[in-house]
Amino acid sequence: MGKSVVLVGCGNMGYAMLKGWIASGKLAASDTTVVEPNDGLRERAAALGVNTATKADEVSPSAGFIVFAVKPQIIRDIAPAYASHTGKATFISVVAGLGTAGFEEMLGRHASVMRCMPNTPAAIGKGMMVLFSNRNVTEEAKQFASELLATSGAIATIENEELMDAVTAVSGSGPAYVFHFIECLTAAGxxxxxxxxxxxxxxxxxxxxAANLAKESDEEPGRLREQVTSPNGTTAAALNILMGDNRLLDLVTEAVEAARRRSIELGK
Known part of the structure; x- marks a missing residue:
C-alpha cells in the first residue's frame, strides 16, 4: 500500500490539513495530489509544492489514501468518480453527516472507509479529530491515517459509528459553545x-x-476547580450560581442532547 495521498477539495479545512501534513514532515509534497476545480484554491495548494488536478480521472491509480474534504451537499456528486480506487486505496472522509454505509453505496461494499469528525480548531492544529473505520480498513492504514490527521490536533477513535452523533454534539459543535461562553463572560465583565x-x-x-492548564495537568478538572475555590470566597460565590441545582450542568447537557438529536436527523 502506497503512502501517497489525494486530497479531494481544498477549501479552508482541506487547506489547513494539507499545510499541517506538509509542515510536519509526515507527508512529502511530491507524494500529495490535490483535486480542486476552483482555480484560486488549486493555485493556493500548488504553492505548497503539491501536485494538482481538476478531476478524478487525473488521479494516479496507485494512490494509497483518498481524503474527501468537500461540502456535504456535493459529496454524492463527487465520490462515485473514485470507485475505481476501491480495493487499492483507503478513503478518509471529513464530510459531515455522511456515514461509512453511504460511501460503501457509492464506492462498493469492499471499500476501505474511515470517517473523521474534526472541529474548527483543526485549522490551527489544535483540533479534535475522532475516527471510525469500517471493517475493510487495515491496521496499517489506521495507523498512518491517525499519524497524518494528528497534525491537525488530538486523535480519538470510536468502535461504534452511532456515537458520531454524540461526537458531533460535544467536539464538533463544541467550539461554538466555548465561543459563546467567551461572549457571555465578556458581556458580564x-x-x-x-x-x-x-x-x-x-x-x-x-x-x-484554563483549557491549557486542564490539558497539561495531572489533576482532574473538578480538582482544579476546587483548587481555585476558597471557602466562602469570590469563586465560591460565583459557583453557587453556576452549580446550584446543577444549573450549568443541566443546561449544557440539554444543549448537547439537542445537537445530538439534530445530528441524527440530518444523517437520515
Whole structure:
C-alpha cells in the first residue's frame, strides 16, 4: 500500500490539513495530489509544492489514501468518480453527516472507509479529530491515517459509528459553545464596569489558559476547580450560581442532547 495521498477539495479545512501534513514532515509534497476545480484554491495548494488536478480521472491509480474534504451537499456528486480506487486505496472522509454505509453505496461494499469528525480548531492544529473505520480498513492504514490527521490536533477513535452523533454534539459543535461562553463572560465583565477590550481580553485569555492548564495537568478538572475555590470566597460565590441545582450542568447537557438529536436527523 502506497503512502501517497489525494486530497479531494481544498477549501479552508482541506487547506489547513494539507499545510499541517506538509509542515510536519509526515507527508512529502511530491507524494500529495490535490483535486480542486476552483482555480484560486488549486493555485493556493500548488504553492505548497503539491501536485494538482481538476478531476478524478487525473488521479494516479496507485494512490494509497483518498481524503474527501468537500461540502456535504456535493459529496454524492463527487465520490462515485473514485470507485475505481476501491480495493487499492483507503478513503478518509471529513464530510459531515455522511456515514461509512453511504460511501460503501457509492464506492462498493469492499471499500476501505474511515470517517473523521474534526472541529474548527483543526485549522490551527489544535483540533479534535475522532475516527471510525469500517471493517475493510487495515491496521496499517489506521495507523498512518491517525499519524497524518494528528497534525491537525488530538486523535480519538470510536468502535461504534452511532456515537458520531454524540461526537458531533460535544467536539464538533463544541467550539461554538466555548465561543459563546467567551461572549457571555465578556458581556458580564463589561456590565461589571470593565472596558470592552479589557473584558474581552480577560475572557479569552482566561478560557485559553484554563483549557491549557486542564490539558497539561495531572489533576482532574473538578480538582482544579476546587483548587481555585476558597471557602466562602469570590469563586465560591460565583459557583453557587453556576452549580446550584446543577444549573450549568443541566443546561449544557440539554444543549448537547439537542445537537445530538439534530445530528441524527440530518444523517437520515
Amino acid at each position: 463589561e456590565k461589571a464596569g470593565l472596558p470592552k477590550d479589557t473584558a474581552k481580553l480577560l475572557a479569552m485569555q482566561t478560557v485559553y489558559g
